[in-house]
Amino acid sequence: MKSFKNNILVLFAHPALQNSRVNSQLINYVKDLKGVTFHDLYETYPDFYIDVKYEQNLLLKNDIIVFHHPLFWFSVPAILREWMDLVLQHMWAYGKTGMALQGKKLFNVITTGGRESMFQHDGYYGHTMIEFLTPIMQSAHVCGMEFLPPFVVHGTRNITQPEIKRYGDDYQKLILSLRDGRVDLEAARSHQRINSDLESIIKTI
Numbered sequence: 645m646k647s648f649k650n651n652i653l654v655l656f657a658h659p660a661l662q663n664s665r666v667n668s669q670l671i672n673y674v675k676d677l678k679g680v681t682f683h684d685l686y687e688t689y690p691d692f693y694i695d696v697k698y699e700q701n702l703l704l705k706n707d708i709i710v711f712h713h714p715l716f717w718f719s720v721p722a723i724l725r726e727w728m729d730l731v732l733q734h735m736w737a738y739g740k741t742g743m744a745l746q747g748k749k750l751f752n753v754i755t756t757g758g759r760e761s762m763f764q765h766d767g768y769y770g771h772t773m774i775e776f777l778t779p780i781m782q783s784a785h786v787c788g789m790e791f792l793p794p795f796v797v798h799g800t801r802n803i804t805q806p807e808i809k810r811y812g813d814d815y816q817k818l819i820l821s822l823r824d825g826r827v828d829l830e831a832a833r834s835h836q837r838i839n840s841d842l843e844s845i846i847k848t849i
């Protein structure tokens with residue numbers, strides 16, 4: 645029997661966690677929560693030989709899938725792309741009989757070196773974060789999943805320790821609220837970043 649409204653799977657991808665300042669801390673806010681399965685892809689598959697059946701079974705057991713990673717070349721780290729290529733199989737995840745992921749929800753938790761002002765049409769990178777995530781959003785749609793706006797931590801080079809703690813607290817609050825079905829998803833969809841105004845999307849009961 646399910647004890648929570650939503651089971652959550654965090655697929656974490658960072659190829660050099662020993663050098664990480666931000667993600668190595670953020671993961672501590674969610675990895676031991678009840679109802680949350682934290683799955684470190686680089687740790688599990690140092691040789692990139694992904695166990696497709698195991699990954700598909702994990703997906704089946706969860707309602708909300710989180711891609712947690714640093715932004716690398718405006719995309720996901722290589723193992724997460726490999727995971728998508730192998731695990732999201734035709735006739736399983738998409739195609740005529742590919743119904744396994746229908747109705748599940750997907751969003752990214754992303755850290756970026758670039759500051760928020762760079763991710764604007766008139767900014768240095770010329771595109772918004774949601775625009776950079778178009779391939780993942782469209783892949784989610786093809787698999788019948790609902791794509792939610794990302795939780796983003798910008799400007800990791802200059803981020804202070806108290807700021808990292810605040811993002812960690814927000815990450816934990818969001819995951820617990822999603823687990824317990826207390827997030828107003830319609831309100832969440834209206835934001836560019838799911839963490840831009842957490843109070844306005846979390847229902848109090």
Ligand SMILES: Cc1cc2nc3c(=O)[nH]c(=O)nc-3n(C[C@H](O)[C@H](O)[C@H](O)COP(=O)(O)O)c2cc1C
Nearest residue numbers: 664665666667714715716717718755756757758800
């Ligand atoms: C290979 C590589 C590619 C990167 N590409 C981007 C990028 O496209 N845009 C950006 O803002 N930051 C980029 N960065 C910066 C990382 O996103 C940043 O170092 C990371 O989010 C910091 O998190 P950490 O302290 O957990 O390592 C890149 C870093 C590396 C190593």
